[in-house]
Amino acid sequence: MADMDEFRDMFFVECDELLEVLATGLRQIEQPGFDVETVHAVFRAVHSVKGGAAAFGLTTLVTFAHRFETVLDLVRSDRLDVTPQIMALLHRCSDCLTDLVASARSGRDTDQAQVDGLMTELAALIDTETPEETAFEFTPISLDFDMPLSFDPVPPPASGLLVQMTPTFQLYRSGNDPMALLNALRKLGDADVHLDCDAVAMLEDWSPEQPALSWQVRLTGAASQPDVMSVFEFVEDCCALTVRPLTEDDLPAPTPEPAAAPADIAPAAQIVRDAPTSAPPRAVQQQDSAQAAPTIRVALDRVDRLMNMIGELVIKEAMLSQVIQTAGLHEQPDVVAGLDAIRQLASDIQESVMAIRAQPLKLVFQRMHRILREAADATGKPVRMITIGEQTEVDKTMIERLVEPLTHMIRNSVDHGLEDSVTRQRRGKPQEGTITLSAAHRSGRVQIEVSDDGGGINRAKVRQIAEDRGLIAPGANLSPAEIDQLLFLPGFSSKDEVSALSGRGVGLDVVRREIMNLGGRVMIQSTEGQGTTFSIALPLTLAVVEGMLIQLGDQTMVLPITAVQETLRPENTMLHGVGHGSQLLSNRGELIPIIDLCTSFGVTRPAEGPDTGVLIVVETDSRRRAAFRVDAIFDQRQVVIKSLEQNYGRVPGVSAATILGDGKIALIIDPEEILLSMSNDQGRRMAAMASNG
Template identity: 45%
Template sequence: MEDLSRFKQTYFDESAELLAVAESGLLNLTPGAFDLDEVNAIFRAVHSIKGGGGAFGFNDLVAFAHEFETVMDGVRNATIPVTTELVDTLIRANDVLGQMLAYAREGADAPAGTTDAVVAKLRRFLDGGPAHAAPAAAPEPTPTAPVYPDDEDDEAGIFGDAMAAIEAARTAEKPPVPEGKVRWTIVFRPKADLLLSGNEPTFMLRALRRLGEAEIVCEDDRLPALLDLDAEQLHLSWTVTLVADPDVDRARIDDVFEFVADECDIRISAEAPPPAVTAPPPAAEVPPPAAEPAAVAAPSPPPVAAAPKKGNGGEHAGLTSHTIRVDLDKIDRLVNMVGEMVITQAMIAEHVRELPPGEFQELLEGLEQLAQHTRELRESVMSIRAQPVSSVFSRMPRLVRELATETGKEVVLVTSGETTEVDKTVVENLVDPLTHMIRNSIDHGLETPDERERVGKPRAGTVHLSAQHRSGRIVIEVADDGRGINRARVLSKAIEKGLVPAGSNLSDEEIDNLIFLPGFSTADKVSNISGRGVGMDVVRRNISSLGGRIGVYSTPGEGSRFVLSLPLTLAVLDGMVISVGEERFVLPLTNIVESLRPKPADLHGLVGRCEVMMARGEYVRLVHLHQLFGIPGAVTDATKALVVLVETEDGSRLGLVVDEVLGQQQVVIKSLEANFRRLDGVAAATILGDGRVALILDAAGLREMSKHTDSSGFGRPPAALPAPELATV
């Protein structure tokens, strides 16, 4: 029973992946022009789910998947034309198949009528399919139609005449193999219970016909008398003579029977064109001895025998899988253990620094090797958890399609950077924010097709979804070419809802950030898409919980751009430990450009604003951390302290004034929000080698805090909004 549960779990995991493959293919299915390979991929996905379901006895699931794959078989055989209505129905069928899998996973029966509506629609396409191929609406129109024995004249279950005809056909002299072709003989004898596993022999015979010219003979030698006939058992077998091009090899024929190889007796042999076609002239010039003709004739079969060499499992016996499925909990435990190793290694290194110089060299060398191995182990574990964002991006075309239909707008989704990798935990928490932002872009940002035409834009609006690595973080952008943010309307709505005081004088950036306030919405009425004022607030809250930020940039009439900045991993990072007074902080190494001690001539003050420093030919804002966090006992003179230049993900630079740089160290990230609460300018916390808790600083957050700091250095957020509302944007 335990083993069966394990196999079921594998089946459900694979089915989830197959559903995603099917949905991706269906979203790319367009009337008039579609990729047959994608259609075949959809068919195989549904067929695989059906086959596995039959093995576990999920009869309702198998019955529905059979209807689904039958329609897909009609699509790939061009008997059912691809229309928008068909694609919509197939997408809905894929959803229902997912529901059936969910019920099967829970061990529950699907409610009565779950599949009825979709099955009815699928059958209407099946009924209407032949009407689109009017001239050949009868039996399977194809120039290579199979030849079945006519057994309607047999009486009382006597099939002697039919069997004699089959045997005669088999022993009759075959016509020569056409030049440039290979003739394959395939004997396909399924086991009696093949149908119970959800497999359909007709699909395999059709697949063989697509490989070349096929003559199919049905053999009914196992057919019992009518009184003994079991409708759920398969009593027929087939012999197929396939004449195909040389590129149709044994592997392609084996692929046809991929799902039923263990449930059938399949014999495949090949016959190539006679090699004697070019051989006779030289043979005729040299008179051979009497026994020579037999010796010449004997070698002729090798080309025929060589064809099947690829099959029968001989060459596949050595194939092994290069991937394994590992439970995510095991990987999480491994990550936690690596984190503990990093902390322990840092503690040992801290104590070793107290040893007398020049002593215990072997111990020091061993610790250096340990540090190197720990780093390599950490990087390997992080790479295991890393996943491309394509798993999230692939869900968005479906969302865009549905929103375009609901809003009556024409929308084109463009994606880039799908292969960008990020920690699995981050990936899992991206779905909701991206969904809300895309809904916002389509509903509020994009104009209707007629409006776009009036202002000289294409009727179809574009939403661009992109991802890239930048400064040790992942940056995801959602941009549209719509109308942009109507700042006057946003401000008036915020005042109307009491979110900001009347008469507030806000900058464009502050007005744009109002859309993230709880309860804010510019919609005049509540709809299924928007109007309740919870979407963008949820986005900011979810992003902040991951140690990330969200920014909005808009140009009226040209569009808006939402930028998410998130850490690549939530586990371990390389950092630089700095001191400010008695406090210790960690700066992510990827943010640091350089550290330097400025000269008095390099420092300049902007009256009532801030202090800047000339560094590498550009002015950089200086931020005194002791002022920002109210730390006593720190070095206040920048010329006697150190300035650490850091770069944020948008390319802007900041000079952090610190007392001292203590050194580089791997640190384990501990969520501050989960264990305490969110702090402005702080991304997370960690435990240093001496056991002290240090805060991991957020460079972009420090920049935002410094903007709301007066010349005396103490924070003074604008009166219009409380500090926490602006500091997270």
């Protein structure tokens, strides 16, 4: 029973890969001049899902996949034109197939009404495109009576099929027996079977992962190619298979019947599909083995435990460094070299585990195509999506937690951002709106952007709604960026009516909360009439961060190194007073607001005065710049992130906490939130002066 559960789990893992091939292939088919091989790949993906589902008795999944692949077969045989309406149906069938796989995996009930509706639409295409029998017509022919009466008889052409079958490792592993396939072929007609074992290696070089037996069957009788293919319907992807009409050169090979294939072969590493028939079977297998890197499947909780242990290793390294410093051994070259080696080794291990946990965003982006189609159908707006940077990798723990925020952002862009077709046409835009979903690594963080080419944010309307709902005071002095931030307030909605997408007061506040829980930030940039861009900045990992240890009074805090631009001790000529005790830093022709972190966190400053200390110039993900005044900088190291909200509560201006080498807790500063706290009248005046030079 355990083995069956393991095979079932493996089937669903393979389904995830096949469904990804299906979704990607359908989008490629929509592009002009698509490769016909793409259609074949899509067909094979659905066929493979059907074959695996049949082995586990998933009747609904098998029935739907069979009808789906029948329509795909019409497409690949050029009997069904690829129209926008057909592609819309194929996309909906792909979504339904994904739902059926998910239902089978979780044991949930399927949406039978959806399945039945799509089955009816597919059946209509099959009935329409099935060729009718042509009527028999008599065509008279002329005879030449002057032709000679004697002639050499023409031998009748060879009648039958030649079947070439080379099983791969996957066929044996899945419990199939070539003998059963050969017996099934014998039922179709007279079969002459020839076993080719020339490619089998000597015993000392033999490997169960590279089976090399091949069978050639000369089948005579009334059997057709579809009859033969039906024999291999569920193992077509497990062997290199060719079926063609017999020719005179195909001599029968009356050899003994093949022996049964070994049944105790170890699990396979991969499935060979559509191996080239012109190459020897062994050469094909060697080529595929060279292309596929060996992999192992490890439970995620094991990797998480390893990551936690690495975090503890970083803490112990910091403690060891503290002990060496206290003992006065920090000037001993051997001790310092050994400590540096430990620190480097811990960093290398941490990066290696991060690489193991990292996964591309492609799976998340794939799901957003379905969200876009559903939103477009609900609003009646024609929309297309462009994805960039699908291979950008993020921590595994972020993958699933990004789905909900991105779903809200995509729906918001379709519902609120894009205009209807009539409005777009009046404004000189294409009737079809465009949403761009992109991802990239920038400055040690992951940047994800959702952009639309719609009408932009109507800030006057947003402001009026916020005032009417008591979210801001009437007549409050707000900058355009601050008005945009109102969209993230809980309960804010710019639509009065309740629809499938909007009007329930749940939306962008969920996005902001989820992204902040991931240690990230979300920003808005909008230009009226041109569109809006939502930007998400995420850390590469939720476990370790490179930080600068700073002193604020008697407190030690950590400033993420990714935000730091430079550090300096300013001269008096570089400091300019403004307003009520505020200052600006003149640095390389730019005026930068100075923020005293001691004042921000309520820490008592030493008696030296406010102009002493060090300035750290920072730039956040929203391109805000400021100079943080701190008392001292004394180290730069990796620190382990510990959630402050889960263990204590939310602290303004702080994103998390860490444990230092002496066992004390240090807060990790959130530069973005500190700069946002400048959005009062004094902060706006300083920013205006800085921008005006």
